[in-house]
Amino acid sequence: MTVITRSNTNWQTLCQKDDLVKHSGVCALLDNEQQVAIFLIDDDSAFTISNWDPAGNANVLYRGLIGDENGEVFVASPLYKERFALSDGRCLDDESLSVTSYATRIEQGQVQVLV
Amino acid sequence: MSADTQSTQNIVVVGNGMVGHHFVEQLSQNSNYNITVLSAESRLAYDRVHLSEYFSGKTADDLALTTPEVYQQLGVNFYLDAKVTTIDKSRKVVTTEQGESYSYDKLVLATGSYPFVPPIPGKEREHCLVYRTIDDLDAIQASANTGKTGVVVGGGLLGLEAANALKELGLDTHVVEFAPQLMGVQLDQAGGQQLRKMIEELGVTVHTEKATNVITDGESSVHKMEFADGTHLETDLILFSAGIRPYDNLAREFDLAVGERGGIVVNNQCQTSDEDIYAIGECALWNNFIFGLVAPGYTMAKVAASHIDGGEESFTGADMSTKLKLMGVEVGSIGDAHARTPGAQSYTYQNERDNVYKKMVVSQDGKTLLGAVLVGDTSEYDSLLQYALNGIELPENPDALILPSNGGEKPTLGVDSLPDTATICSCLNVTKGDIVAAVDAGATDVGAIKSVTKASTGCGGCSALLKNVAENEFAKRGLEVKKDICSHFVYSRTELFHIIKAEKIKNFDTLIAKHGKGMGCEICKPAVGSILASVYNDYILQDDHLHLQDTNDTYLGNMQKDGTYSVVPRMPGGEVTPEKLIVIGEVAKEYNLYTKVTGGQRIDLFGARVDQLPAIWKRLIDAGMETGHAYGKSLRTVKSCVGSTWCRYGVQDSMSMAIFLEERYKGLRSPHKIKFAVSGCTRECAEAQSKDIGVIATENGWNLYVSGNGGMKPRHGDLFATDLDDATLIKYIDRYLMFYVRMADRLQRTSVWLESLEGGLEYMQKVVKDDHLGINDELERQMDAVVATYQCEWKTTVESPEKLKRFRQFVNSDKQDENIQFVTEREQIRPATLTEKAANGLLIETVDVTAVEPA
Numbered sequence: 001m002t003v004i005t006r007s008n009t010n011w012q013t014l015c016q017k018d019d020l021v022k023h024s025g026v027c028a029l030l031d032n033e034q035q036v037a038i039f040l041i042d043d044d045s046a047f048t049i050s051n052w053d054p055a056g057n058a059n060v061l062y063r064g065l066i067g068d069e070n071g072e073v074f075v076a077s078p079l080y081k082e083r084f085a086l087s088d089g090r091c092l093d094d095e096s097l098s099v100t101s102y103a104t105r106i107e108q109g110q111v112q113v114l115v
Numbered sequence: 116m117s118a119d120t121q122s123t124q125n126i127v128v129v130g131n132g133m134v135g136h137h138f139v140e141q142l143s144q145n146s147n148y149n150i151t152v153l154s155a156e157s158r159l160a161y162d163r164v165h166l167s168e169y170f171s172g173k174t175a176d177d178l179a180l181t182t183p184e185v186y187q188q189l190g191v192n193f194y195l196d197a198k199v200t201t202i203d204k205s206r207k208v209v210t211t212e213q214g215e216s217y218s219y220d221k222l223v224l225a226t227g228s229y230p231f232v233p234p235i236p237g238k239e240r241e242h243c244l245v246y247r248t249i250d251d252l253d254a255i256q257a258s259a260n261t262g263k264t265g266v267v268v269g270g271g272l273l274g275l276e277a278a279n280a281l282k283e284l285g286l287d288t289h290v291v292e293f294a295p296q297l298m299g300v301q302l303d304q305a306g307g308q309q310l311r312k313m314i315e316e317l318g319v320t321v322h323t324e325k326a327t328n329v330i331t332d333g334e335s336s337v338h339k340m341e342f343a344d345g346t347h348l349e350t351d352l353i354l355f356s357a358g359i360r361p362y363d364n365l366a367r368e369f370d371l372a373v374g375e376r377g378g379i380v381v382n383n384q385c386q387t388s389d390e391d392i393y394a395i396g397e398c399a400l401w402n403n404f405i406f407g408l409v410a411p412g413y414t415m416a417k418v419a420a421s422h423i424d425g426g427e428e429s430f431t432g433a434d435m436s437t438k439l440k441l442m443g444v445e446v447g448s449i450g451d452a453h454a455r456t457p458g459a460q461s462y463t464y465q466n467e468r469d470n471v472y473k474k475m476v477v478s479q480d481g482k483t484l485l486g487a488v489l490v491g492d493t494s495e496y497d498s499l500l501q502y503a504l505n506g507i508e509l510p511e512n513p514d515a516l517i518l519p520s521n522g523g524e525k526p527t528l529g530v531d532s533l534p535d536t537a538t539i540c541s542c543l544n545v546t547k548g549d550i551v552a553a554v555d556a557g558a559t560d561v562g563a564i565k566s567v568t569k570a571s572t573g574c575g576g577c578s579a580l581l582k583n584v585a586e587n588e589f590a591k592r593g594l595e596v597k598k599d600i601c602s603h604f605v606y607s608r609t610e611l612f613h614i615i616k617a618e619k620i621k622n623f624d625t626l627i628a629k630h631g632k633g634m635g636c637e638i639c640k641p642a643v644g645s646i647l648a649s650v651y652n653d654y655i656l657q658d659d660h661l662h663l664q665d666t667n668d669t670y671l672g673n674m675q676k677d678g679t680y681s682v683v684p685r686m687p688g689g690e691v692t693p694e695k696l697i698v699i700g701e702v703a704k705e706y707n708l709y710t711k712v713t714g715g716q717r718i719d720l721f722g723a724r725v726d727q728l729p730a731i732w733k734r735l736i737d738a739g740m741e742t743g744h745a746y747g748k749s750l751r752t753v754k755s756c757v758g759s760t761w762c763r764y765g766v767q768d769s770m771s772m773a774i775f776l777e778e779r780y781k782g783l784r785s786p787h788k789i790k791f792a793v794s795g796c797t798r799e800c801a802e803a804q805s806k807d808i809g810v811i812a813t814e815n816g817w818n819l820y821v822s823g824n825g826g827m828k829p830r831h832g833d834l835f836a837t838d839l840d841d842a843t844l845i846k847y848i849d850r851y852l853m854f855y856v857r858m859a860d861r862l863q864r865t866s867v868w869l870e871s872l873e874g875g876l877e878y879m880q881k882v883v884k885d886d887h888l889g890i891n892d893e894l895e896r897q898m899d900a901v902v903a904t905y906q907c908e909w910k911t912t913v914e915s916p917e918k919l920k921r922f923r924q925f926v927n928s929d930k931q932d933e934n935i936q937f938v939t940e941r942e943q944i945r946p947a948t949l950t951e952k953a954a955n956g957l958l959i960e961t962v963d964v965t966a967v968e969p970a
Binding site for chain 1: 634635636640641670930932934
């Protein structure tokens with residue numbers, strides 16, 4: 001069995017786990033000035049997607065409500081209520097829309113995304 | 116006829132009663148006609164059917180069916196106090212009393228009728244009046260102020276309405292009828308007796324078989340009525356209501372055919388003997404019959420408008436069945452109430468203890484219903500009417516239809532067997548076919564059917580039948596009538612409310628674990644958040660509630676299109692001190708916020724970034740202001756006029772009442788936003804009738820209106836109670852609001868809620884005024900609890916460093932959202948458009964606002 005040593009170079013630490021609020025979102029800035037929305041779903045599971053709402057044309061997705069439909073966890077945009085899957089950024093209400101999603105992990109209390 | 120060959124036709128309508136107005140409404144949809152209305156009255160059309168409500172608090176404006184502005188918008192020319200005196204048929208011109216002439220292509224006579232005054236010597240004495248117009252009502256009111264006793268001559272439908280009016284005015288009321296019974300046209304003898312008994316129990320004295328010989332000076336009162344049988348009656352006021360006579364004098368004088376006993380003869384298209392002249396409503400005689408009800412008049416108006424426009428509708432008579440409430444006594448009459456059809460047989464049920472009388476008249480073979488009389492209880496009226504109108508075969512034991520069920524099953528009218536032509540709502544003339552069409556077109560609940568077809572929006576008497584028909588149609592199409600709030604709960608909002616209350620559940624996680632599944636969603640979470648707030652009134656940003664709130668509630672501001680928020684401090688009743696106004700101005704200036712006065716009489720500051728909100732609010736709170744909940748599904752504003760403290764016309768202190776109400780109900784979370792208004796007099800400057808709760812001052816207290824709405828679907832509030840003292844007013848509002856909070860669907864305004872409530876306004880009055888459900892104590896307690904636990908959410912928030920963390924734009928940076936950019940317009944900011952942003956730097960004046968650290 002090969003042990004894959006993951007390089008940490010492309011995991012970017014954005015904040016502490018304590019900064020997150022369960023079932024809710026916060027906004028962070030990547031090194032490249034991109035805005036991302038981070039959502040804490042369970043104690044050890046967080047999701048990150050782009051903060052830009054392509055339907056409403058504003059940086060607001062982190063302020064949306066979290067929910068699930070048939071096991072798919074989504075955020076509903078606070079502007080016009082389009083729902084985006086947190087797993088891959090697909091819009092559940094409009095196939096032509098999507099947002100970038102980022103792999104996210106919580107390591108020793110730090111919230112990190114893969115960029 | 117194609118539009119370009121048809122020149123505009125002049126249509127002159129004489130008379131602006133309910134029917135004349137209906138005609139104008141029908142024809143004004145079509146721009147090919149230039150419509151001129153000539154009315155002898157001094158006001159435009161008003162609702163004569165509900166005239167007696169003028170004495171129970173309704174104003175002339177409440178009764179109005181239209182306004183000069185509406186007519187102007189419709190392009191209708193109208194002249195009031197313009198009595199037509201001549202018709203020149205050959206030149207096609209009419210002339211008014213004032214000598215003004217109007218030429219017509221088509222003339223429509225909608226002159227209505229006048230009250231018949233029997234030729235009794237003394238009938239022209241002072242305080243001998245009739246009951247027909249608002250001017251008559253004013254005269255009656257003035258006369259009633261000087262007397263103690265009133266007599267109505269005539270015991271028919273209108274006479275009893277008039278008697279009700281006299282009773283409302285506080286007079287010792289008598290009804291004098293020539294015939295042996297009351298309402299002889301609609302009721303049989305036993306029904307008439309039952310009605311008499313009930314009306315006498317209400318304090319009205321009834322005299323039958325009395326012919327008045329002469330009216331002379333009274334000894335203890337103004338008049339003495341001497342009767343043919345030698346008896347007499349003294350009274351201060353006499354109202355004649357002994358039937359109506361068609362206003363057909365124009366037809367007589369200018370040679371149009373009239374009937375032997377009056378009425379302008381019309382054909383099935385409502386044309387008179389001159390094909391360019393139509394007559395509609397109570398002045399028209401069709402098939403030797405005058406229809407003294409409004410519904411057939413409306414049908415005539417429609418037929419005439421259609422015929423003028425080349426349509427083919429025709430008038431084929433009308434059903435004269437009626438259901439009404441006289442002084443609170445329910446009375447119904449259907450078809451052949453007197454069993455005059457050869458071979459007709461009847462079933463009767465009489466319960467003297469409960470004051471109920473019912474009769475069914477059936478055909479000789481017992482298979483069809485010919486008529487019915489109902490006194491004291493009209494709950495079977497709708498289904499009996501359907502049997503009669505549509506010839507539906509009666510069940511095996513037809514008497515079961517009117518007998519009390521005593522626990523057994525009553526035969527129900529199979530709505531499936533109704534033909535599509537069956538009229539479900541007779542006020543608005545909506546058939547079963549119209550309802551089926553609405554369902555076919557996608558209506559999936561009764562509310563949607565109502566808004567498409569207008570069914571049940573008149574008297575509301577057909578609401579149960581409408582629901583039956585609708586549900587039958589849903590079932591036939593396999594449409595499940597689902598009230599589940601979303602896929603996470605198999606409960607409606609109302610059911611969730613009861614679960615939360617009964618099991619004392621305090622947060623969403625407990626609720627969904629016990630009664631739902633999954634995580635919840637953007638539908639159920641805010642709904643449950645709202646219920647929890649209504650029941651416990653916790654701080655809405657408390658940790659276990661935070662994730663339930665929509666963005667507006669999370670950030671305690673209204674999110675705008677660019678992601679900024681608006682800031683609205685509460686300004687109870689629209690009152691504000693100069694000091695506070697200055698602070699608002701200073702804050703707006705410092706943070707460069709777009710400033711606008713709202714429709715709810717307060718000030719809205721737009722363009723605040725999420726990270727600026729805490730500092731802005733701290734400033735406002737330090738200056739003594741608090742949150743205005745402009746973001747919440749909760750009480751918004753109580754709009755007000757200055758009332759009796761300043762206004763020359765005010766009769767109560769509307770300002771103090773508005774402030775009191777706003778202070779009491781602020782922060783109450785509800786299924787939707789709620790707006791109030793308080794007007795200091797009947798001029799209604801605060802527009803209270805377009806609000807969820809409207810309060811209008813009277814000489815004696817307050818009139819309460821409920822379930823009004825402006826916005827998308829305007830609705831005038833319903834008059835709920837009159838002349839209330841302060842304490843009763845507040846009690847009623849407490850109960851009404853809490854009942855709404857409990858029962859309504861999510862995001863259902865009070866207007867839609869009341870309309871969808873079975874039993875409507877009357878049921879609501881029973882609940883709130885008479886404690887029909889026995890829950891009023893609890894409703895009041897619940898409201899008291901909410902009032903006692905009020906907190907300014909912004910104050911709690913700015914005092915909590917933990918909560919303020921939520922207002923950081925970035926969890927890892929102090930930068931700002933660069934997408935928020937403004938340009939200047941009319942000396943204030945507005946969000947830059949996408950094009951303006953794309954042109955970056957060239958067009959955009961990025962406003963440099965110093966970042967203010969959260970306090």
